[in-house]
Amino acid sequence: MSRAAGRPTLESVAARAGVSRATVSRVVNGMAVTASSEDAVRKAIDELGYVPNYAARTLVTQRTDLIALVLPETTARVFSDDQFFPGVVNGVSQVLEQADKQLVLLLAGSPSSHARIARSVAAHHVDGVLLASLHGADPLPETLSRIGIPVVCNERPLGSTPLPYVGVDNVGGAATAVRHLLTGGRTRVATIAGPQDMIGGIDRLAGYQEALRDSARRPSVAVGDFTLGSGVSAMRQLLADDPDVDAVFAASDLMAEGALKTLRAAGRRVPDDVAVVGFDDIALAQYTDPPLTTVRQPILEIGRQMATQLLRLVAGEDVEPTMTLPTELVLRQSA
Amino acid sequence: MSRAAGRPTLESVAARAGVSRATVSRVVNGMAVTASSEDAVRKAIDELGYVPNYAARTLVTQRTDLIALVLPETTARVFSDDQFFPGVVNGVSQVLEQADKQLVLLLAGSPSSHARIARSVAAHHVDGVLLASLHGADPLPETLSRIGIPVVCNERPLGSTPLPYVGVDNVGGAATAVRHLLTGGRTRVATIAGPQDMIGGIDRLAGYQEALRDSARRPSVAVGDFTLGSGVSAMRQLLADDPDVDAVFAASDLMAEGALKTLRAAGRRVPDDVAVVGFDDIALAQYTDPPLTTVRQPILEIGRQMATQLLRLVAGEDVEPTMTLPTELVLRQSA
């Protein structure tokens, strides 16, 4: 724990360049100095291998250049089954890298991590927070907005705290998918819905119901949790409920793949006997058997936009409080 | 950028509690003080909602409580196709959370990010670095070890710089899988290998060759890149090379799934005509058709051990320079 072996400081660079600390600081931060000073300073910086100390800078600027991405999912689900989070992380990372900010990943599985996150934020450890995939009325948005730190959510938060968010057109995407099924002549269109305490689950079901209402068909719903396994169970239930079901809209590709497997096991041909449409358009969708018709949501772009909005907020600029990205029906062979 | 609206400091807590800054600091850091002081301080902390400022603490302790996880993969691949990284992130996160450290995620896709990472590390922005999935002779380990920061890799780095790492028994796992195929009476056992600039790709192929050499069979190899799509192409090639192939060992579950799809499309029954074994045991393996026999590697545990080793290093303790976690053959229906 001794002092780091003489890491060069502003002071030493200044001494070597024969100028004051302030001048070195100006060069480092890109402010105007005379060419001769600048040359001397740059030379000294190179020779010494000087790198500014983050903590010292943060202490005075009150800025950490750290952005937190909070994933308040159960750790089991996050990062294990689908490819939504990885995609978002990727998008966020791209934008932050350009802005020279760092990404702090907070997986908030247990309730205790909520306290930890709040504390970390209160300690001014990060400049802003990205909240992904909130469940139900999570208290975190409320807590954070009270602390007064910039926050951007993925999807409209369910609680009462209004926060800027970047979402996708879940309702429209789902409705389009179901109308495609209906237009194709299907008469008994069921759905495998997502969790009903998440916007994605709720709104995609709403889109299904809306499209069905338009054509006066009777809904048939089984609820899953976006995972493949839950798609398997849900499809079994749907088959039991109505053996004559001829189409299924699943609120995630993983659940759609589960449905496909169950249908195959039950001897139904897809799309001949039963048509299947998914939601997400993850890589898997191209490789299912048959390849999956699905509603694409721009996952990477969600991450990018969330990060972009947050950086604006951090910079003190105003942002569009709500932003809805389009979805698009990708036609393959399953429907 | 005016001063944050009166966030309480050590000073204000001290004033309110009627003690000195040093005493408050002792309470916050859990050092011995008299009960009466402690009560007064705790009361003041609660009333003021005091939270210590990280930057200030870091400045003096030279410790950031930040651990970087570097994923020097092409961003397209990381986080999009398989579930290895998510699992590792999860494991790392669990350990760090307990140690009250934060995880900084660095996706190093472009060469420019290498420079950024090196700079960030040199600026003492993080206490230690976890390097995952190095490709070929990546210069990053060398750079980091010269800076003199604690580093732990996942898998033995291919370059010349010796660094502590946490790996799995790739050779043994692959050999076990292939021997299982041989024992089951298969005579023409091919393999879909992983990228040959990564330890996982290299060692699993070595295991395959080792097992085959023992039984004097002729190897048949197609190389993929761990993704489902590459498994599809590789299987097609294998089928073209030897139409009588009766078993395949794939170096990842995703490639195994690709092989299954290709085999089905080619009209081969699994396991009757061709047996398939994968590697990883990701969630998907339970749901393939038929369910996949595979070599399980303890992904979460890799993350946990990497983090644990790194924290030791950061704390100045010694660690086992190399650590190899066991793999295990999980029997399902595909072989």
Add this chain to the structure above:
DNA sequence: TCTTCGGCTAAGAGCGCTCTCAGTGCGGGT
């Protein structure tokens, strides 16, 4: 009762940086 010792506490000196505020030198206007 006086001394000694040990456990706490207060004060102060930084950690490395930014930023304000004078100050310096130079050119141009009169």
Add this chain to the structure above:
DNA sequence: ACCCGCACTGAGAGCGCTCTTAGCCGAAGA
């Protein structure tokens, strides 16, 4: 030749915390 203004520079004061160094006070020993 004088003054004003401009552009840049240097000194110094912190940012909020930790840690060392004295100093204080009460209890135990003589």
